[in-house]
Amino acid sequence: MRLTQLAHRRANLPEHAEIESLTADLAQVRDLLVAARTEESDTAREQTKAEQDVDQVRKRAARDQQRLDTGAVTSPRDLENLQKEIASLARRQSDLEDVVLEIMERRESAQERAAELARRVESVQARTDEAVARRDAALAGIDTEAASVTRERQAVAATIPEALLKLYDKLRGQQGGVGAARLYQRRCEGCRLELNITEVNEIRQAPADEVVRCENCRRILVRTPESGL
Numbered sequence: 100m101r102l103t104q105l106a107h108r109r110a111n112l113p114e115h116a117e118i119e120s121l122t123a124d125l126a127q128v129r130d131l132l133v134a135a136r137t138e139e140s141d142t143a144r145e146q147t148k149a150e151q152d153v154d155q156v157r158k159r160a161a162r163d164q165q166r167l168d169t170g171a172v173t174s175p176r177d178l179e180n181l182q183k184e185i186a187s188l189a190r191r192q193s194d195l196e197d198v199v200l201e202i203m204e205r206r207e208s209a210q211e212r213a214a215e216l217a218r219r220v221e222s223v224q225a226r227t228d229e230a231v232a233r234r235d236a237a238l239a240g241i242d243t244e245a246a247s248v249t250r251e252r253q254a255v256a257a258t259i260p261e262a263l264l265k266l267y268d269k270l271r272g273q274q275g276g277v278g279a280a281r282l283y284q285r286r287c288e289g290c291r292l293e294l295n296i297t298e299v300n301e302i303r304q305a306p307a308d309e310v311v312r313c314e315n316c317r318r319i320l321v322r323t324p325e326s327g328l
């Protein structure tokens with residue numbers, strides 16, 4: 100009975116559910132962190148690419164400006180085209196610089212999110228470790244208690260005939276962990292049923308060392324002065 104209770108306590112420690120829930124949280128927060136870090140590196144690449152675009156436009160505008168300044172272009176039509184291109188490149192550069200700024204903002208917020216999530220991973224991990232330590236301590240306590248119950252039981256078992264012990268173990272398996280019950284005021288304390296007069300008479304006549312059993316639940320009945328026989 101006590102071993103069954105201990106097994107029940109072992110299986111139903113509140114830490115099991117707590118650890119399960121924390122582990123699920125941890126997996127979720129870690130996934131979010133991976134996503135934030137991926138976005139962080141994606142935006143970093145995007146920023147490099149956008150900055151290269153700006154640079155290209157700037158270089159081309161500088162080349163055009165140089166051609167204009169050196170007076171190499173003389174035809175009015177070519178001059179007009181060149182000036183138009185320089186103006187268009189300036190607009191393009193400004194647009195591309197806006198793109199760079201927008202990417203930088205996204206990168207910054209991804210960095211902030213990643214840092215925040217890293218802190219959360221750390222905190223959930225710490226709570227998980229703490230719950231695991233608590234669970235392990237509780238399990239160790241139950242193990243110690245179970246070992247002591249087993250030792251006590253073995254000491255008692257050494258004094259009980261083997262056949263009776265086997266029967267008791269079999270019944271314990273069949274009857275939810277209780278193989279024997281006290282007979283108390285003609286009632287089986289295992290199934291709570293009152294014995295009828297025939298059963299009481301049979302038990303009354305049975306020798307003290309005979310194993311008597313409940314007709315209803317088949318448990319071994321333990322006779323005591325309060326059995327009502």
Ligand SMILES: [Zn+2]
Binds near residue numbers: 292315316318
């Ligand atoms: Zn019974």
